[in-house]
Amino acid sequence: MLDAVTTRHVFAVDDPDVNPYRLLTALVVPRPIAWVSTLSGDGVLNLAPHSFFTVASNRPPVVQFTSVGVKDTLRNVLATGEFVVNLASLPQMDAVNRTSAPYDADVDEAAAVGVAMEPSEQVAPPRVAEAPASIECVLHSTIEVGTCTLVLGRVVAVTVRDEALVDGSPAMAGLQPVSRLGGAEWGLPPEVVTLERPLQPPS
Numbered sequence: 001m002l003d004a005v006t007t008r009h010v011f012a013v014d015d016p017d018v019n020p021y022r023l024l025t026a027l028v029v030p031r032p033i034a035w036v037s038t039l040s041g042d043g044v045l046n047l048a049p050h051s052f053f054t055v056a057s058n059r060p061p062v063v064q065f066t067s068v069g070v071k072d073t074l075r076n077v078l079a080t081g082e083f084v085v086n087l088a089s090l091p092q093m094d095a096v097n098r099t100s101a102p103y104d105a106d107v108d109e110a111a112a113v114g115v116a117m118e119p120s121e122q123v124a125p126p127r128v129a130e131a132p133a134s135i136e137c138v139l140h141s142t143i144e145v146g147t148c149t150l151v152l153g154r155v156v157a158v159t160v161r162d163e164a165l166v167d168g169s170p171a172m173a174g175l176q177p178v179s180r181l182g183g184a185e186w187g188l189p190p191e192v193v194t195l196e197r198p199l200q201p202p203s
Protein backbone atom coordinates (compact mmCIF):
# COMPACT_ATOMS: atom_id res chain seq x y z
CA MET A 1 0.00 0.00 0.00
CA LEU A 2 1.31 3.47 -0.90
CA ASP A 3 1.74 6.05 1.84
CA ALA A 4 -0.65 8.97 1.48
CA VAL A 5 1.23 11.97 0.09
CA THR A 6 0.71 15.20 1.99
CA THR A 7 1.72 18.53 0.57
CA ARG A 8 2.18 21.91 2.19
CA HIS A 9 1.73 25.40 0.92
CA VAL A 10 4.63 27.68 1.79
CA PHE A 11 3.59 31.25 2.61
CA ALA A 12 6.46 33.67 1.93
CA VAL A 13 5.80 36.39 4.49
CA ASP A 14 7.58 39.02 2.40
CA ASP A 15 5.33 38.25 -0.59
CA PRO A 16 3.06 41.30 -1.05
CA ASP A 17 0.14 38.92 -1.71
CA VAL A 18 0.56 37.41 1.77
CA ASN A 19 -1.17 39.29 4.57
CA PRO A 20 0.78 38.43 7.75
CA TYR A 21 -2.03 39.76 9.96
CA ARG A 22 -4.62 37.47 8.36
CA LEU A 23 -2.25 34.52 8.27
CA LEU A 24 -0.98 34.74 11.85
CA THR A 25 -4.33 35.55 13.42
CA ALA A 26 -5.79 32.52 11.62
CA LEU A 27 -3.05 30.31 13.06
CA VAL A 28 -2.48 31.61 16.58
CA VAL A 29 -5.85 30.43 17.84
CA PRO A 30 -7.85 30.60 19.98
CA ARG A 31 -6.77 33.93 21.48
CA PRO A 32 -8.28 35.07 24.76
CA ILE A 33 -9.85 38.51 24.63
CA ALA A 34 -8.83 41.30 26.98
CA TRP A 35 -11.77 43.71 27.13
CA VAL A 36 -9.72 46.72 28.16
CA SER A 37 -11.24 49.64 30.08
CA THR A 38 -9.30 52.90 30.37
CA LEU A 39 -9.88 56.56 31.09
CA SER A 40 -8.59 59.40 28.96
CA GLY A 41 -6.69 62.28 30.54
CA ASP A 42 -10.04 64.13 30.50
CA GLY A 43 -11.81 61.26 32.23
CA VAL A 44 -13.67 59.82 29.20
CA LEU A 45 -14.23 56.08 29.61
CA ASN A 46 -13.00 53.78 26.85
CA LEU A 47 -13.74 50.08 26.37
CA ALA A 48 -12.23 47.97 23.56
CA PRO A 49 -11.33 44.31 22.95
CA HIS A 50 -7.73 43.20 22.38
CA SER A 51 -6.98 39.57 21.49
CA PHE A 52 -3.22 40.01 21.21
CA PHE A 53 -3.22 39.30 24.93
CA THR A 54 -1.33 37.05 27.31
CA VAL A 55 0.36 36.62 30.70
CA ALA A 56 3.83 38.12 30.38
CA SER A 57 5.19 37.28 33.83
CA ASN A 58 3.96 35.69 37.05
CA ARG A 59 6.56 37.25 39.36
CA PRO A 60 5.95 40.10 39.26
CA PRO A 61 2.47 39.47 37.92
CA VAL A 62 2.33 41.18 34.53
CA VAL A 63 -0.14 40.86 31.65
CA GLN A 64 0.36 42.18 28.15
CA PHE A 65 -1.76 43.28 25.22
CA THR A 66 -0.76 44.73 21.89
CA SER A 67 -2.14 47.82 20.23
CA VAL A 68 -2.00 47.34 16.46
CA GLY A 69 -1.38 50.95 15.55
CA VAL A 70 -2.15 53.85 17.87
CA LYS A 71 -5.67 53.68 19.29
CA ASP A 72 -7.59 55.39 22.11
CA THR A 73 -6.81 52.54 24.51
CA LEU A 74 -3.08 52.99 24.02
CA ARG A 75 -3.29 56.79 24.23
CA ASN A 76 -5.24 56.51 27.49
CA VAL A 77 -2.82 54.05 29.07
CA LEU A 78 0.10 56.30 28.17
CA ALA A 79 -1.75 59.34 29.57
CA THR A 80 -2.97 57.80 32.86
CA GLY A 81 -0.77 54.74 33.46
CA GLU A 82 -3.72 52.49 34.33
CA PHE A 83 -6.02 49.95 32.68
CA VAL A 84 -8.35 47.08 33.52
CA VAL A 85 -8.56 43.80 31.61
CA ASN A 86 -12.14 42.52 31.82
CA LEU A 87 -12.66 38.88 30.91
CA ALA A 88 -14.77 38.57 27.75
CA SER A 89 -17.48 36.07 28.63
CA LEU A 90 -20.20 34.41 26.52
CA PRO A 91 -23.15 36.52 27.80
CA GLN A 92 -21.28 39.70 26.76
CA MET A 93 -19.90 38.42 23.43
CA ASP A 94 -22.05 40.69 21.26
CA ALA A 95 -21.32 43.73 23.46
CA VAL A 96 -17.58 42.96 23.30
CA ASN A 97 -17.77 42.98 19.52
CA ARG A 98 -19.80 46.18 19.38
CA THR A 99 -17.24 48.06 21.50
CA SER A 100 -14.66 47.37 18.77
CA ALA A 101 -16.35 49.84 16.40
CA PRO A 102 -14.21 52.91 15.60
CA TYR A 103 -15.87 55.35 18.01
CA ASP A 104 -14.41 58.84 18.37
CA ALA A 105 -12.17 59.41 21.36
CA ASP A 106 -14.80 61.52 23.14
CA VAL A 107 -17.38 58.70 23.04
CA ASP A 108 -17.77 56.37 26.03
CA GLU A 109 -18.16 52.96 24.33
CA ALA A 110 -19.63 51.35 27.44
CA ALA A 111 -22.46 53.90 27.50
CA ALA A 112 -22.89 53.71 23.72
CA VAL A 113 -23.23 49.93 23.77
CA GLY A 114 -25.08 49.70 27.10
CA VAL A 115 -22.41 47.98 29.21
CA ALA A 116 -22.77 48.63 32.95
CA MET A 117 -19.54 49.61 34.69
CA GLU A 118 -18.67 49.70 38.39
CA PRO A 119 -15.70 51.05 40.37
CA SER A 120 -12.50 49.01 40.41
CA GLU A 121 -10.59 48.22 43.61
CA GLN A 122 -7.21 49.90 43.07
CA VAL A 123 -7.27 51.85 39.81
CA ALA A 124 -9.37 54.69 38.43
CA PRO A 125 -10.72 52.98 35.25
CA PRO A 126 -13.92 51.15 36.19
CA ARG A 127 -14.47 47.45 35.48
CA VAL A 128 -17.29 45.80 33.51
CA ALA A 129 -19.89 44.95 36.15
CA GLU A 130 -21.06 41.75 34.44
CA ALA A 131 -17.58 40.46 33.58
CA PRO A 132 -16.84 37.35 35.66
CA ALA A 133 -13.28 38.57 36.34
CA SER A 134 -11.20 41.71 36.09
CA ILE A 135 -7.45 42.30 36.24
CA GLU A 136 -6.45 45.79 37.39
CA CYS A 137 -3.11 47.03 36.08
CA VAL A 138 -0.69 49.92 36.32
CA LEU A 139 1.56 50.49 33.34
CA HIS A 140 4.81 48.55 33.65
CA SER A 141 6.35 49.39 30.27
CA THR A 142 5.72 49.51 26.56
CA ILE A 143 7.71 47.95 23.74
CA GLU A 144 7.42 49.20 20.18
CA VAL A 145 7.58 46.56 17.48
CA GLY A 146 7.14 48.14 14.08
CA THR A 147 3.63 49.60 13.90
CA CYS A 148 2.55 47.79 17.06
CA THR A 149 2.96 48.68 20.73
CA LEU A 150 3.16 45.97 23.35
CA VAL A 151 1.65 47.24 26.61
CA LEU A 152 2.76 45.50 29.79
CA GLY A 153 0.71 46.04 32.92
CA ARG A 154 1.69 45.16 36.48
CA VAL A 155 -1.30 43.50 38.10
CA VAL A 156 -2.34 45.32 41.28
CA ALA A 157 -5.71 43.66 41.93
CA VAL A 158 -7.78 40.76 40.60
CA THR A 159 -11.51 40.33 41.17
CA VAL A 160 -13.61 37.26 40.38
CA ARG A 161 -17.36 37.08 40.85
CA ASP A 162 -18.35 34.49 43.44
CA GLU A 163 -20.34 32.40 40.94
CA ALA A 164 -17.18 31.95 38.82
CA LEU A 165 -15.28 30.40 41.75
CA VAL A 166 -15.18 26.72 42.67
CA ASP A 167 -13.40 25.95 45.94
CA GLY A 168 -11.94 29.45 45.88
CA SER A 169 -10.39 29.20 42.40
CA PRO A 170 -11.66 30.60 39.08
CA ALA A 171 -13.42 27.83 37.13
CA MET A 172 -14.29 27.61 33.44
CA ALA A 173 -17.98 26.87 34.09
CA GLY A 174 -18.46 30.34 35.49
CA LEU A 175 -15.90 32.22 33.41
CA GLN A 176 -17.26 31.03 30.02
CA PRO A 177 -14.49 32.81 28.11
CA VAL A 178 -14.94 33.51 24.42
CA SER A 179 -11.97 33.84 22.11
CA ARG A 180 -10.94 35.30 18.80
CA LEU A 181 -10.04 33.11 15.84
CA GLY A 182 -9.18 34.13 12.27
CA GLY A 183 -11.20 36.71 10.34
CA ALA A 184 -14.63 37.25 11.88
CA GLU A 185 -14.63 33.87 13.63
CA TRP A 186 -14.94 33.60 17.40
CA GLY A 187 -14.46 30.61 19.67
CA LEU A 188 -17.11 29.61 22.19
CA PRO A 189 -16.12 28.46 25.70
CA PRO A 190 -14.03 25.32 25.17
CA GLU A 191 -14.70 21.77 26.24
CA VAL A 192 -12.42 21.06 29.19
CA VAL A 193 -10.37 17.92 29.80
CA THR A 194 -7.94 17.37 32.66
CA LEU A 195 -4.46 16.05 31.88
CA GLU A 196 -1.95 15.68 34.69
CA ARG A 197 1.53 16.85 33.75
CA PRO A 198 4.24 14.15 33.93
CA LEU A 199 6.51 14.75 36.92
CA GLN A 200 9.39 12.84 35.28
CA PRO A 201 10.31 11.72 31.74
CA PRO A 202 9.04 8.21 30.92
CA SER A 203 11.66 5.54 31.71
Ligand SMILES: Cc1cc2nc3c(=O)[nH]c(=O)nc-3n(C[C@H](O)[C@H](O)[C@H](O)COP(=O)(O)O)c2cc1C
Nearest residue numbers: 048049050051052066067068071072073100101102
Ligand atom coordinates in the same frame (compact mmCIF):
# COMPACT_ATOMS: atom_id res chain seq x y z
C1 LIG B 1 -12.37 40.33 19.35
C2 LIG B 1 -11.51 41.50 18.91
C3 LIG B 1 -10.16 41.51 19.22
C4 LIG B 1 -9.36 42.61 18.86
N1 LIG B 1 -8.05 42.59 19.18
C5 LIG B 1 -7.28 43.68 18.93
C6 LIG B 1 -5.92 43.71 19.34
O1 LIG B 1 -5.38 42.78 19.93
N2 LIG B 1 -5.21 44.86 19.11
C7 LIG B 1 -5.77 45.93 18.48
O2 LIG B 1 -5.09 46.94 18.29
N3 LIG B 1 -7.06 45.91 18.06
C8 LIG B 1 -7.82 44.83 18.28
N4 LIG B 1 -9.12 44.81 17.89
C9 LIG B 1 -9.70 46.00 17.26
C10 LIG B 1 -10.02 47.08 18.31
O3 LIG B 1 -10.91 46.59 19.30
C11 LIG B 1 -10.63 48.28 17.62
O4 LIG B 1 -9.68 48.85 16.73
C12 LIG B 1 -11.16 49.33 18.55
O5 LIG B 1 -11.88 50.31 17.82
C13 LIG B 1 -10.06 50.03 19.34
O6 LIG B 1 -10.71 50.94 20.21
P1 LIG B 1 -10.04 52.20 20.85
O7 LIG B 1 -9.61 53.11 19.73
O8 LIG B 1 -11.16 52.77 21.66
O9 LIG B 1 -8.89 51.73 21.68
C14 LIG B 1 -9.93 43.71 18.18
C15 LIG B 1 -11.30 43.67 17.83
C16 LIG B 1 -12.08 42.57 18.19
C17 LIG B 1 -13.54 42.53 17.82
